[in-house]
Amino acid sequence: MISHFTQFTRKFSAFPVLAMVVVLFLSLQLNAQSKKAAENAAFNEKCLKCHGQSKYKYTNPESGTEVTKKMYMETIINRSQFAESNHKNFKCTDCHSADYDTFPHPGHLRMEAMYACNDCHGGDEAYAKFKFEEIESEFQASVHATKHSEDFNCWMCHNPHTYKINVRSDEKIKDIVAYDNAICLNCHADITEYQMLTDKVNPNIVQKHDWLPNQALHFKNVRCIECHARTNDSILVAHNVQPKAKAVRRCVECHSTNSILMASLYKYKVQEVRSKAGFYNGVIMNEGYVIGANRNYYLGLLSLIMFGCVAGGILIHASLRILKRKK
């Protein structure tokens, strides 16, 4: 019969070997991935040589002279933003035609269709948790889709060359807010971009939000979509941007213990961290301060007890005064 001690040592002597195998396997995997990424980056350099800057050069075959031309803004890829983006490990030709290999680029490539998010992400198990299909249907119900038809696509806010995952990250709430609001302001605070989809002049955002107390503080601490998009419990970031009239205007929607921020801005962190004991909204406590939504449970209880004592003391004193009054 094998003793418990022998069983124990046998069981755990296998552990270091198993751990080494796992580490080796993972490092090989990572190595293969980073090798592939490095290969793709080297490949992309051929494109970025011109598209990674504001000018490009070529030799005129007729005259034999070197010509320098400006690159169109829309076709410039910001290297550092691309290097941080979700699609950083892709080869340009994963999405674009391999015919771009030649210069001048063939004219028909101008008609090349742009991929939409769901062309790749739709129906893919690997991306199931992001619920791209639900995002698509929410977007279709939004004013962005209903007012602008096909002209408004995912790219307007999520340029695949630069977009990086934001909410599902360790980023600070303030940085998430700044990144996300910059997406809205890209059109709503820039008349050139805004008028790509309309002939109207874009409204002055600061003036339109004059009614909002502590406007600057709100703009830094919450995203535009907190008030302007309808939350959906099954997706993390609301995409159903509502018409102006349906925007949240009641302070208590956020400033209360049922704060909608818990279902929007703080949702991911709440899911990840969970509220700490004693505080209703742990994340709001740690990363922001929302009057009415932040309540310390113990402080509330203590104040109630103290208030009870004061009221009780007064009641006893008053009763005794009545009982002991001069007849």
Added chain:
Amino acid sequence: MSGKIYLYPVWIRLWHALNAILIILLIISGVSMQYTNPENPFIRFDIAVTMHNISGIILTANYMVFLFGTFFTPNGKYYKLTFKGLFARLIKQFTYYTFGIFKHEKPPFPVTKESKFNPLQQFTYVIAMFVLVPIVLITGWALLYPEIILTKIMGGSGLKVNDFIHVIIGFFVSFFMFIHIYFCTIGATFVSNFKSMISGFHESH
């Protein structure tokens, strides 16, 4: 023996009345904001915020009137604490309130022209007016201009701490108010102290 002394000049009565109204408005709107609930708002949040802001600003001006009155009129003398024997006097007054009053004893520190407040009153008024109220006013102004005061001076980290101090001290101010109003019923008659704050004359026991 019962007599009337003119203790409260017009400016004090006006200051006191305004102070009372503002503090009550601040407590009501403050509680409404702190325990706000969309289904059952006590006072609608934005209305409570405006009410709280306006009352707070007027209270600050009124506090300046109080400070001026304390430093430049004879009224200041009533707030000068004499530390020697203070504890014994506080205990004496406390004992009167807890026991003596029920035995119909004479108040140990009767109200005179020279000494308007009994030791317990004087001590709590000094704490309220020179500690609690200044703290709520300062933290209140910091909340009114958080982007200027809190983020620029305190580097943005002070918002939570500042608000906690404001709420806790505000809570003590509301305690003061409840006890203060109750103790006003301990006069020559149940309502005589309230009448004094209108007529200016204090009625002795």
